[in-house]
Amino acid sequence: MLNSETSSTADCEPDPAVNVRSTPIGKGVFADRDFQAHDVVGWITGKVHDDPEYGSEYCIDIGGSITLEPDAPFRFLNHCCEPNSQFTWDENEDDPEAIPEVYLLALRDIEAGEQLTIDYNWAADCAIPCQCGADSCRGWIVTLDEIDQLPASKKKRR
Structure with missing residues (x-):
């Protein structure tokens, strides 16, 4: 059983290819280098919760009652109706109970200095x-x- 102390991709270091800066609506995540479409921008780390009632402005639904509360920097990704990136994960077919590793994938080419955005799909x-x-x-x-x-x-x- 998972609990609030379970972490996802705990051994990953923060990606040095992004940084958090101020935006007109708060903090945002920006690319420090160019990314091509379909590049992995970075791995999402944070606390995993197995609680269907848990929620926050930042949590990612990764299936069933499992959510991931991301750490910085990717905690500060802003919404855009035309996003340039998205969260994605691969299911472990050998162990369907395993927590998937979540990563940020570039949907199109992204230039250094550009803000990284996702569609929140609320x-x-x-x-x-x-x-x-x-x-x-x-x-x-x-x-x-x-x-x-x-x-x-x-x-x-x-």
């Missing part, structure tokens, strides 16, 4: 206004599949 009942500024901004931090399910009170603010 459920409609958790949506908040989006400030990403992307051409295809949905106006809300919400999964595209649930944008039509925004409560009426939120749709009026769109």
Whole structure:
């Protein structure tokens, strides 16, 4: 059974190819070097929780009741409706109970100095206004599949 003391990829060092800097909306993660599409930007470390009630603004759902609370620097990835990276992991077919190692994957070429972003894909009942500024901004931090399910009170603010 997992608990809040279980760590993911605990032996990995923070990736020196990224840094945390201030942005207009708080902290953000920036590339220190160029990345090509499909490059692994870095491994995500943090505490693993096996609790279906656990949640935070930073946690990553990695299946079932398992979430990962990421450490810095990747804790500070900001949302964008046109993200340049995404969290991903490989399931261990030999041991389905094993906690997968989570990493950040470049979705497209990323230049040094560019802010790294992901799509938070939040459920409609958790949506908040989006400030990403992307051409295809949905106006809300919400999964595209649930944008039509925004409560009426939120749709009026769109």
